[in-house]
Amino acid sequence: MPLPKEHRMPETVVDITSVKASCQRCSLRQLCLPQELDNVDVAKLDDLVERHNPLQRGEYLFRQADQYKSLFAIRSGSFKTQHLHKDGTESILGFHLPGEIIGLAGLGSGEYQASAIALERATACELPMGRLHELVKVLPSLNHQLYKVMGCRISEDQEMLMVLRDNSAQERLASFILNLAQRLKRRGFSSVNLILSMTRQDIANFLGLTLETVSRTFAKLEKDCVLKIDRRNIQILDKQRLFKLSSASCDDPINI
Amino acid sequence: MPLPKEHRMPETVVDITSVKASCQRCSLRQLCLPQELDNVDVAKLDDLVERHNPLQRGEYLFRQADQYKSLFAIRSGSFKTQHLHKDGTESILGFHLPGEIIGLAGLGSGEYQASAIALERATACELPMGRLHELVKVLPSLNHQLYKVMGCRISEDQEMLMVLRDNSAQERLASFILNLAQRLKRRGFSSVNLILSMTRQDIANFLGLTLETVSRTFAKLEKDCVLKIDRRNIQILDKQRLFKLSSASCDDPINI
DNA sequence: CGCCGAATTGAGTCTATTCAAATGTGGTGG
DNA sequence: CCACCACATTTGAATAGACTCAATTCGGCG
Incomplete structure (x- = not known):
């Protein structure tokens, strides 16, 4: 199994030296x-x-x-x-x-x-x-x-349930990328350049799609200049538009 | 709004007289x-x-x-x-x-x-x-x-997420009916004759379908002699088969 | 260089949707 | 009692989005 570039925490985020206390x-x-x-x-x-x-x-x-x-x-x-x-x-x-x-x-x-x-x-x-x-x-x-x-977990699970139940493939994938970007940002990673640690198959399984659909949808988002995609590396080119695509009915303000 | 027959608790289940203590x-x-x-x-x-x-x-x-x-x-x-x-x-x-x-x-x-x-x-x-x-x-x-x-809520929400994300219309509806039957049974109601308190539109919205699809799927289940349907009254004719239809990948034993 | 798994791309199919029309039911008022 | 209305539900026909199956490309690694 080829290893993706590791999500290594920046030095300032986890102090590996202090294993105790x-x-x-x-x-x-x-x-x-x-x-x-x-x-x-x-x-x-x-x-x-x-x-x-x-x-x-x-x-x-x-x-x-x-x-x-x-x-x-x-x-x-x-x-x-x-x-x-x-x-x-x-x-x-x-x-x-x-x-x-x-x-x-x-x-x-x-x-x-x-x-x-x-x-x-x-x-x-x-x-x-x-x-x-x-x-x-x-x-x-x-x-x-x-x-x-x-x-919070109950709340987030219900939000995810609505995304997966009510949205199209493109809306699901856009939500997924934005959600990941937001969570990575809070952890000190870039919210623009993401390194996915999961396979397309994992993403598809999680989003209730096939891996072909995930691949095609990524391709469409790249063609539309919303994302730049290089294997597991995703660059968000137009966050605003990605947000609009994520769901007509999403109510979270942009905070990424 | 026309009122469905009320889900009245059997006398033995809620003692209306003892509002205190x-x-x-x-x-x-x-x-x-x-x-x-x-x-x-x-x-x-x-x-x-x-x-x-x-x-x-x-x-x-x-x-x-x-x-x-x-x-x-x-x-x-x-x-x-x-x-x-x-x-x-x-x-x-x-x-x-x-x-x-x-x-x-x-x-x-x-x-x-x-x-x-x-x-x-x-x-x-x-x-x-x-x-x-x-x-x-x-x-x-x-x-x-x-x-x-x-x-339990987190667990149930995740179970529901999987049902809604991964299953077909018929599987979703079968799961929904079985889930309802099981919960009603624990509360002293019949698990065979259900009175739905929600509209087809509500069911469709909850299951991530259209009301037309819900109606058609009910019709198919009735035609296949799995359910008997009379407006909001659902009779489960073949629980075993309903369970099989509910999902190829469902793992709960029949306990309804 | 060649292998292997991951990912992309293409063509045809199918499920559920959309749009449209008809039917049924309960409640209201003449 | 019956006509009528509002709404829920059913049914039909055409469409669209995602799926399946299949072939190809890409990238890392021995």
Whole structure:
């Protein structure tokens, strides 16, 4: 499997040297669980976090139907979550970037309902649920923050549901690129030059299209001078127009 | 607006006479927030619940972009949640039955991202967030339960996303009917004879189809002797086959 | 250089849509 | 009681967007 250029976090975003006491100094703090926690509380959160060695592309962070043990906060790189159906087909549920929390759906059923797979070299912080449940009892701010994270996830999932259900291929792809650009920007990456860590097939699967349609739609957007495309490298030439194309009914203001 | 026959809860399911101390005696207890709470904790939950007068078909329980104040537990009847886009179009996000908690998405953004509208005569219990936040601090069991409810919602939303993104019109409609039958059964209604409280247009909007397609697909399912259809009354004639039609890749065992 | 997987491009097909018309139903008022 | 209206629903015919199948190109890597 050919490796795409890695999504390496800029030095200022993740301090690789401070593996210990990490949440406190982690520059993902504003995007992750510690957001809005004071230093004392973050220190307590730090104690339960288990930091993992890097995963390589294709390796699993957790597997569907594994017994539910932990939430994971992504530290670097990117992941996809995918659900395996009984008939052997797979559905991609999402792509996940540094600072995002994955594994939340398991809180309901007690088992992971999807597998998380690294799309490139990636690291994650593990938050064991047992200890997290203890910690939220004594840290109302953490408890509140966790509710907020979950509320956001419900909100984002419903937004995505509407995009995938109601929009055309071009609208879906435009939304996808804009969404990615916006999330990358918050993490200190360029919001104009994106390096996709997933294949066309992954994008197609995620958007409910075929890879041929994704390819053709990219070609059309390039022909219309909205994007410049070079394999996994996407340059946004006309953000305004991409936004208009993303959906006639989208209501988010441009904030990318 | 012509009224469909009302989804009236069987006497054994909701005791209308005990409006006070209601969570304790409410027979939706096993489906709602109090699930797995002991009597002392339920009594405390009772104190914060504000019970409302019935809403008529078409009336709003809360409105999109209203300041976020409360969660709502449905007590009787049914609701739809729908998102209004900037261009004036509306997207239905879900249909909601007694015992279900709605308004969870607001926990992230601080405002409701959809409106909740009664589909028939309906009542709901209001759970003000301010007091709920206080209560979860002292009731770990309630806190735990609320996480579980939110985890389930994330899980269900993702399941729905896959159905709407990956399946054909017939698969979507079959899934929809089976899902409804299953949820109605848990609430003491027949899982064979369903009374739909929503219009064909609502179903189409929810499933990402046109109302013509919904109508044609119902007609096909009736012609194939899978359903018997009389306006809003649906009789499931062949549950086994409906399940097979619902999706080649669905993995839930038949449990309806 | 040649292999292999990823990605692109082309041609024909099919599902669901759009547009249009007809039918059915419940409620209202004469 | 019946005529009529508004609205929900059904049905038909033509269209369009995405899909399938197939062939080709591209790029990285041994």
